[in-house]
Amino acid sequence: MLEQPPVWLILIAFLAALGPLVFFHELGHYLVGRWCGVGAETFSIGFGREVAGWTDKRGTRWKVGWLPLGGYVRFTGDMDPASMGRNLDQLDPALRARAFHAKPVWQRFLIVLAGPMANFLLAIAIFAGFLMAYGAPSTPPVVGKVIEGTAADRGGLRPGDRILSLAGREVETFTDLQRITSLRPNETVPMEVERRGATRRIDVTLTERVDKDRFGQVYRVGQLGIMPLPGRHFQPVPPLQLIPEATRLTIEITRSTMTGLWQIVTGRRPVEEIGGPLKMAQIAGQQATLGIEQFIQIVALFSINLGFINLLPVPMLDGGHLVLYTVEAVRRRPLGERAQEWMFRGGFAALLTLIVFTTVNDLGSFGLWERLSRLIG
Template sequence: MIQTPGLWLTILAFVLVIGPLVFVHEMGHYLAGRLFGVKADAFSIGFGREIFGVTDKRGTRWKFGWLPLGGYVKFAGDMNAASQPDAEWLSLPAEERAKTFQVKPLWQRAIIVAAGPAVNFLLAVLILMGFAVAYGDSRTTTVVGAVEKGSAAAAIALQPGDRITSVGGRSVEWFEDIRRYVRIRAGEQAEVTFDRGGTSIRRTVTIGTQIQRDRFDNEYRLGLLGVAPAQAVRVSVGLLEAPGVAVRGVRDIVTMMVETLGQIITGKRSVKELGGPLSIAKASGEQLALGPDAFVFLIALVSINLGFINLLPVPMLDGGHLFFYAIEAVQRRPVKPQVQEWAFRGGLAALLALMMLVTFNDLGAFGLWKNLAGLIG
C-alpha cells in the first residue's frame, strides 16, 4: 500500500532539511571571515527579495529571502559572485578596507571559502557519530554463508565458506564493502577474487539487477551479487572510536557519489537519475514520515551532498573560487578579472542549465510528462 506523507508534511520536512543546512554552510563562511577580521555586510537564507531581517551591531544584515533554495554571505567590498571589489573599494578609508575580503592573504581567503563545505562535512560526521554510538558498527566478515540459486554469485561458482578478498580490483575487508561496490553497478562486469581453502580464485562476474520498491512506490535499480554472509556481526562503538567510524562513513558516501557521477558522465547511468530540489523535498517528506532516525540520516546525506557539490571546481561554487586561488598560488598573481568574469558567467549558465535539467527530471518522476502525454493522446 502506497503511503504518501502529504503536501504540508513534505513542505515542512524540506524546510527543516534545507534551511538548517544552508544556515550551517553559510555560518562556516561567516565564522571563518570573522576569525580573520572580515566584515560581513549581509547574511541571507534564501535568495531574492527580503521577507524580513535585522541588522546587528557589527553592521551585518541578517535576512530571509523569498526563494529558500540557498543562501549567501556578502563580505565587505564584494560586488559579484567572483568576489571582485566594487568601484568604491579603493576609496575606502584604510581601516575599513582592512576589513574587506579582497585585502586578506590568499591562504585566509581560501580558508574562508572552504569553511562552508567543511562545516557541512563536520555536521555529517557528528550525525554519523551519534548513529555509531547508538546502534554500533557493522563488522561482518566477507566469508560467504549462502549463495542464491541463479544469482551472479552462483554463476561463478561461489560456495559457502569462500572468503571474498576483492571485488572490481578493490580489496574488501567487510561484507558492507562488497555491498557498497555492487549496489551501484547493476549489469556491469567485475572481477571477483576469493579464497577457498587457501587457494586464491579469480573470476569475472556480471553483477545482477534487482528492482526494489519502497512503501512510497519509489523504484530502485540495485546491483546484486547474490551472497549472504556467514555471520552478521554488529559491534558497539564508544565515544573515542565513533569519530573514526563516522569519518569512514562520510568517506564511503563521498566515494559512492564520485563513482555515481562518473557513471553518469560516461553514460553508464542515465542523466534522468539526477534529482533536484523537488526530489529532495519528496525524499524529505518520506523520511520524516518513516521516523526521526531516517530523517536525521537524510540530513547527513544532504549535508554531505551540499559540501561535495560546493567543492566541485565550477565557477559560482566554492570549488570554483578555490580553483582560481590555486592558480593564483602557482602563478603568484590573481587571475585576470576579465577571465574570472567570463568564467563565472559560464558557471552561472551551466548551473542554470543543470537546474532546468534536474527540475525536468523531477517533474518526470512525479508523472507530469506521462500525464500530459495521456491528455494529448
C-alpha cells in the first residue's frame, strides 16, 4: 500500500484540479451571458476577500477570492445572493437593458445551463485528447475464463460467450462490463449472451467484493467472476470519431454517477460513500503522485461530477434555477417573490446540511473519529 501524499501536495493538487473546473463552469455562464447581451459586473474564482484581480474594458472585475471552494459570475441586475432579480425598476434604462433578469426566460435558462454544460464539454475534450494519444481500449466482452463458484459460474456462463448487455445496458467492451458490474454488488441483473450464434437471456446474482486501493481506501464493488480473453490492446480512433467516442464515455460515466447516487438514496449503498471537498482533495493528491496522466483523468471525472451536481433540482444550484425558469415558462409568469425566497432558504439549508454531512464522512474516512474514540476510551 502506498503512503498518503503530504498535505502540501494534497492542497496544491486540489487547487490545480478545482480551479480550472470552476473557471470553465463560470466561463460557460459568462460567455452565453455575453452572447445574450447581459452585462457582467464580477467574475470570481473563489469566495471572500479579493486576493488578486483586474477590471477589463467592459467593466467586469475578474478576481480571485481567498476561499477557493467555488466561484460566481455576478451579472447586471443580480442584486441579491439568490439571484431573484429584485428592484429592477431601480436600474437606469441603459443598465436594465443589460440586466440578467430583464432577459427572456429562454435566454436566462441557457445562461444558467451553460455552466454545467461547460464542465461536460471540458471532460469530453480531455477524453478526446487521451483517445487521440492512446486510442480506445478494445478488449471484447467475451468470456475467456469462468471462475469457479462465482456468479458467472452459477449463472451458467461458459468460455467463449459474448455478453451483449447487462442490467439493461449495452456492452461493447470488457471495460463497459466491469463498469456496470462494479456498481451493482449483490444485485440480481438480467444478461443477454450470444453463444454459438444464438442469443439467450440469463439472470445472475452478482456477488460483492471489498477492494482496498493502494492508498488504503475501501470500496464495495459488484463481481461477476469472469476473465477476459488473453491480451489487451488499444485501437486507434479515427479523428472524426474522437468527439463522439469521448461524448459516449462522458455520458456513460454520468449514468454511472446517477446510478450510484440512486443506490445511496434507496439504501443499496452506504451513505458513507458520499464524499465532500476533503475527500476530493485527498483523491486529487493521490492521483497527482501517480503521474500527470492519472491526475488529468481525475480532473475529467471531477468535471463530470461538478456538472452533474449543479444540474440537481436544488434551489441555490443551477438545476434549481432551471426548474424555476421552466415553471415560469409554463405559467408565463414567475413564482411569487415570497415563494422563491422560501425555496432558496430551504435550498441553502439543504446545501449547508450536505456540506456538514460530507465533511463528517470525509473525516471519518481519514480515521479521525476512530482515533478520538481511542483517546476517549
